[in-house]
Structure formats: structure tokens, C-alpha cells
Amino acid sequence: MRSSSSTKSSPGLRAESIRSDSIDIIHTDTAAVNGDEFRPSFSDVVVVGAGPSGLMLADNLVRFGIKVGILDNRPDRTSTGRADGIQPKTIETLRQMRLADPVLRKGVRIYDIAFWRSTFKETLHRTGREIHYPPVVDLLDPYILLVHQGMIESLFVNDLKERGVKVERNTAFVDYENAPGRSCPLEVTCKANVDQARRSLATKYLVGCDGAHSQVRKCLPDSRPVGSSYDAIWGVLDGQLDTDFPDIWSKVIVYSEESGSVLIIPRERNLTRLYIELKPDTKDGQAQEEHTKEFVMRRAQEIMGPYRLRWRTVEWFGRYQIGQRVATRFSDEANRVFIAGDASHTHSPKAAQGMNTGMHDSWNLAWKLNFAVRGLAKSSLLATYEQERKKIAEDLINFDYEHANAFAVGDSEALAQNFKTNVAFISGVGATYGYNVLNVPTKQLSLGNIKPGCLLPPAKVTRFIDSNPVDIQNDIPALGQFRIYFFVHDVHEAKPFLDSICTLHQSSSSFVGRVTSAGNASYTLQPPLAAPHDEFVRPERYTPTSGIFTYSLVTDMPRNDVEIADLPPVLRDSRWTFYLDDIPKMDTRKQKCIDKWLGGLSRQEVAIVNVRPDGYVGAVRRWPQGSRENGMSAVQWMDDYYESFLLDA
Numbered sequence: 001m002r003s004s005s006s007t008k009s010s011p012g013l014r015a016e017s018i019r020s021d022s023i024d025i026i027h028t029d030t031a032a033v034n035g036d037e038f039r040p041s042f043s044d045v046v047v048v049g050a051g052p053s054g055l056m057l058a059d060n061l062v063r064f065g066i067k068v069g070i071l072d073n074r075p076d077r078t079s080t081g082r083a084d085g086i087q088p089k090t091i092e093t094l095r096q097m098r099l100a101d102p103v104l105r106k107g108v109r110i111y112d113i114a115f116w117r118s119t120f121k122e123t124l125h126r127t128g129r130e131i132h133y134p135p136v137v138d139l140l141d142p143y144i145l146l147v148h149q150g151m152i153e154s155l156f157v158n159d160l161k162e163r164g165v166k167v168e169r170n171t172a173f174v175d176y177e178n179a180p181g182r183s184c185p186l187e188v189t190c191k192a193n194v195d196q197a198r199r200s201l202a203t204k205y206l207v208g209c210d211g212a213h214s215q216v217r218k219c220l221p222d223s224r225p226v227g228s229s230y231d232a233i234w235g236v237l238d239g240q241l242d243t244d245f246p247d248i249w250s251k252v253i254v255y256s257e258e259s260g261s262v263l264i265i266p267r268e269r270n271l272t273r274l275y276i277e278l279k280p281d282t283k284d285g286q287a288q289e290e291h292t293k294e295f296v297m298r299r300a301q302e303i304m305g306p307y308r309l310r311w312r313t314v315e316w317f318g319r320y321q322i323g324q325r326v327a328t329r330f331s332d333e334a335n336r337v338f339i340a341g342d343a344s345h346t347h348s349p350k351a352a353q354g355m356n357t358g359m360h361d362s363w364n365l366a367w368k369l370n371f372a373v374r375g376l377a378k379s380s381l382l383a384t385y386e387q388e389r390k391k392i393a394e395d396l397i398n399f400d401y402e403h404a405n406a407f408a409v410g411d412s413e414a415l416a417q418n419f420k421t422n423v424a425f426i427s428g429v430g431a432t433y434g435y436n437v438l439n440v441p442t443k444q445l446s447l448g449n450i451k452p453g454c455l456l457p458p459a460k461v462t463r464f465i466d467s468n469p470v471d472i473q474n475d476i477p478a479l480g481q482f483r484i485y486f487f488v489h490d491v492h493e494a495k496p497f498l499d500s501i502c503t504l505h506q507s508s509s510s511f512v513g514r515v516t517s518a519g520n521a522s523y524t525l526q527p528p529l530a531a532p533h534d535e536f537v538r539p540e541r542y543t544p545t546s547g548i549f550t551y552s553l554v555t556d557m558p559r560n561d562v563e564i565a566d567l568p569p570v571l572r573d574s575r576w577t578f579y580l581d582d583i584p585k586m587d588t589r590k591q592k593c594i595d596k597w598l599g600g601l602s603r604q605e606v607a608i609v610n611v612r613p614d615g616y617v618g619a620v621r622r623w624p625q626g627s628r629e630n631g632m633s634a635v636q637w638m639d640d641y642y643e644s645f646l647l648d649a
């Protein structure tokens, strides 16, 4: 539910022109009907589950200005246990949301993995050490960040609170019915609080982020989890250790031929997490109920011997059995009901993927739902959610299967090899999508590192307006908009090209122009929801002309040869996204952005890169010169691309 005192900002609107009370004009608030027992309310999207996936989804939707109801059957966030490893791609996503700082300040960073082994003949010894994310993957943050799942949930809960939205706790989703013909065609039933009072919610879209036993999935036609479980049971212990084991601040895989494996993960607050294998076929093979905390500790001590291992404190103890499953459907036929996160896929926790992948399911879905709620999406757009995220879930299960097998047999070479082969995927940046309406193959051979369906590699540029060195892939905040990057060597020579595109994109004679008008009208009625701290960063700087597109110009010409006044009006207004490609020495690979992303541009060439709101490359093309004719061809090319999944009215 939203408080009426929240402030808002919309594309092209100045903060002082925003009326903070206009929210009530747009959304119908909860209304009591039939007394207290039956209180229908209306939302654009109902999100079931306030774990990492549900909160990532809800927070993005709320930021975009969508009215969201967030239900969770728990009284509070995750307090102990469960996920703790944040992968590089998730750090990048949190940076794009301007939410990374609190966790970067508090988390522990893992840069390496050590392998230890004991056999019947040899005592425990280190067999190798590897860099966790070797330079073969191009990462701005080449480490795993260890922070507790509850801290990630708090990031989103606090951000929602600052925007006047809170999770409806102690409220369990029961089922939904289709109500065709209504403006909110789904009727959701839930039970709330100790008295289990039934409530009904009318909504346009429903998303189940309600975990591995998802009730939403059970209600979704033809969706069932398919896969299998392993026999092995694992114990997990979070606590402060007293030990003389030397690698306690690295990620360590310890294998004992006699007693099984331990995975050691350093954590925030001086904690260490141990995953301890409870082999079903060893001398202590026992029923699950006998795997007490004390039993699991003893097993860890056996595996880690002769090193001392005692616990000063234990914060959490749990047991789990690995199950690898992917749901047969991630959405219904009409693309009104979706599932994300553990509701749609489960796997072993040891590769630290579940929470990360779940949040990226939501990251993928949020902007698509924003366009759909605003009436700006064709059905082809929402259909890409299942196409794209089911593929990632299946890729993950395939990787996880090999990873868990190598773990089970304690083969450190196979594990190291499995890591090397999959390192880009594990980091999150190697999660790539196939071709579809959003990711279109490039006609000309692209020689650089960007490819449709892939993420942008990191690159450093100078922001022209304030001379700040910035990471271009993160500099434009994620406001649900596409990014259109123009690359030119010489702004003056490319002026006819840029002029013709910018002029047509501001008029109704191009599809992009018409969708901009429709989008701006929608954002004026239903603006993004700002938090008080947005006052400082001014997100509206990045959407001065369109809520649907941020325009950006990248050039490697000398600073003194160009002024903002030389640019066509749309780019002049987009002054915060005018970049100079002049600081290769600061790049991860010491490359210029133009060289890294595009494999260079010849003297007169111009290029356009369309980047989706979730940071994936959509469509890329180059033209031999920056002429007016080529500008017209670029307008047609972009119209064809955007018209295949957006609606302009």
C-alpha cells in the first residue's frame, strides 16, 4: 500500500513542478466493501512473496510508477540462514538501481578459491588455489560479495518504504480466478493475519515469487516442476569459529576420502559458513532427523582434522537435500500470470546462484510489465520473459548438475575445470539470451564485444558535462527506459545523421516519436515514484526528452573541439549522457569504449547501439558515413525494431 505523501518525478518534468498529491487521482485505493471481512483492492500488479525475487520486482515496478500489492505470509524478512553470495552481475544491477553502496560497505569480498584434500594415505593438504573470477571474464567487480539474504531484502524493503510502499505481511496467497472483460482481469484471493480473514484483490497481472513450494505455480495451468533430487543431505552452519585452519578468509573446498566434503565461505560480521556433506553411504549414514547440529559439527571436525575447529557462536543451523527442478511454464497463455525465482527453478545452493538468478528473473520481467501496464507493449514483449528466463534456468540446471557431481566425488580438478568453463555464467554476465524480437542479429559483422542478447562489457568514459570519469554501462540509472547510444568519431561530420534522427524522433512521422509521445503522456498521468534521496541525484536528468528512451552520444574527438551547443536539440537536452571516449587507461582491459564495444569505427563510420532497460544489448548497426540519408535509414531501422514489441497508442 502506498502513502499519499510520496513524491514523484516524471520524464521531462522538473521536481518543483510535481504535485505530491496527484497519486490519488491515478490509483484506486483500498476500499471497504461488505464490512471488514471482504475488502477488495485494486493493483496493476500483485506480487506474491517478499523474498529477494519478489522484492526486486516490486521495488522496480514501484520506482516505475506502477501500483503494486506485495503479499507475504511471513511476519518479517529473512533473519538468518539461506543465501549469502552476491555475484558480480547482481552487484552491477544494484549499482544501476543506485542501491549497491550499503551492501558493498558491509559485505565480505571473495577473490579466490582454495582446494584441500585428504586421502586414506595423505593427511589434509592444499592441492591448489585459483582466482575466483580470472581476467578472462571482463568484470568491474571481480569478486563474490558475501552479505546475508536478509540484508538484500532490507535494501529493497527500505527503498520501498522511502517511496511510501510496504509489504503486506502475514498475508497468504490462496488462488486466483480469471475475470475476463474487467480492467483488472484477475481476482486474487488471500488469507490475512491470525484470524485468516479472506481478502480479494483485483489486479491486471499476478507474479508468484513465493519460493520453491509456490502456490501460484500450483494454480498456473500446465506448470509443474520437472527434475530430480539427490540422495545426499547437506548441513549448513553459520557461526564464529575458533580454528587454526589457514585459509579461513578464502572460499575453500575441503574433501576427505573418508568423511565427505566441506565448503567454507567467509561471511560478514566475522562469521564463517560451512556446508557439510552428510554422505548417505558413509559409516555415519543416518536418517535425516538424526542429523543434529552436534552431529554435523562432529562431521565437519572429522573432515577438517587435524586442524582445530570449534564454534564460538552458532547463528544458524540448517539441513537441505539438493533438488534440481525447472517449471514447465513460467507464465499462462495470456501472459497475465508469471512465476519467478525459486517458484520457477531450484538447484544446489553451493554455487550461489538461486537468489541471484531469481532477482534477475524479476529484473527481466519488471520493465516488461511496466510497458504492459501502460498499454505500450505488444503481446510479443511479455512472451519474451518465459523464452529468456526458462533458457537461463535450464542453463543453470545443466551447470549445477556437473558442479554438484564434481563436488560429490570430491574431484578438485573437475571442480576447477567446471568453474573455469562456466565462470562467465556463474558471475551472471555470461547469462545470455537467444534471438527474439528484443535481441536481433546484426546484419554487419560486429567485431567488438557487444552482441544482441548479451550484457554490455564494462568501459570507462568521461562524462562531458562535469568531466567525471564514469562506468558507461552503469552511469544511466535504470528507470525502465531503453538507451540509444550513438557512436561517432567527429560530431561535426556526423551532424546530418544525428540531426535527421533527432528531428524525426521528436515528430509523429516516426514510430519512435509516436511511442515517445504515448510514453510521456502515460508518465505524466502515472509518474515514476521518487524517494527523498532522488532529490540529490535527479534521475529526471537522464530522461529529459522521453520517458521511453535515453539518448546518449559517445565520441573520441578532443574535448576542446566540441561543445554541447553543437549538438542537435535532443542530444543537447541529453547533456548528462554525452561522453568522451578518452580514458582507456582506466578501463579493465585498457581499451577505449569504441574499440571494446564495437571493435573500432573507421574514420567516417557511425554506429547505434540500442540497449534494453535491463542492460542487455538489443540491436546494433553501423553506417559508412554520418549522412542525412543514412540517418533516415537509421530511423527506419529503429522503427522496425521498436515496432515489433511496443505499441504507440
Ligand SMILES: Cc1cc2nc3c(=O)[nH]c(=O)nc-3n(C[C@H](O)[C@H](O)[C@H](O)COP(=O)(O)OP(=O)(O)OC[C@H]3O[C@@H](n4cnc5c(N)ncnc54)[C@H](O)[C@@H]3O)c2cc1C
Residues within 6 Å of the ligand: 048, 049, 050, 051, 052, 053, 054, 071, 072, 073, 074, 081, 082, 083, 084, 085, 086, 149, 171, 172, 173, 174, 209, 210, 211, 212, 214, 215, 236, 318, 320, 340, 341, 342, 343, 349, 350, 351, 352, 353, 354, 355, 356, 357, 358
Ligand atoms: C543454505 C542455503 C544457502 C543459499 N545460498 C545462496 C547463495 O549464496 N546465493 C544465492 O544466489 N542463492 C542461495 N541460496 C538460494 C536462495 O536462498 C534462494 O534461491 C532465494 O531465497 C530465492 O528467492 P525467492 O525470492 O525466489 O524465494 P524465497 O526467498 O523462498 O521467498 C519466497 C517468499 O514467499 C513467501 N511465500 C511463500 N508462499 C506464500 C504464499 N502462499 N503467500 C504469500 N507469501 C508466500 C515466503 O514466506 C517467502 O518470504 C541458498 C539457499 C539455501 C537454502
